[in-house]
Amino acid sequence: MSDRPKRGRPRRPAPAPVAVGEALQGYLTRAGLARRVGQAQVVPEWPGLVGPQIAAVATPESVTPDGVMFVRVATSGWMTELQLMTPEILARVNAGRGPGRITTIRWLLAR
16 A cells, blocks of 8 residues: 555535425425425415414415415305405415415305
C-alpha cells in the first residue's frame, strides 16, 4: 500500500437531512402538483372548515384544476341557504391556504 493520497474528485459533503414533509413539499412544488394537492386537501378538511351543521347536509365531491369545488347538498332549502353563504364559506375554505385556492363552489342537489 502506498502512503500517497488518492487522486480523483474531491468528495462533496453529504447534504443535511431533511424532514419527510419538507422533502415531499419540495417534490410536489418542483413537479407542479402543490396547487392540486392543496385543492384536494379541502375535501377531507371540509367538516372542520364549515362546521358540523353544514357538513351534515353538504358533502364535497371534487375540485377541478381551475379551483371549482362541487358540493352535493341534501335538500333544495339547504342549497338555497348555502348559495347565499357562498362568500363566507369560500373565505373559510381559503383562509390560510397557500397554493390550491378554491375559486368557486357549485352546489348540486342530492339525487
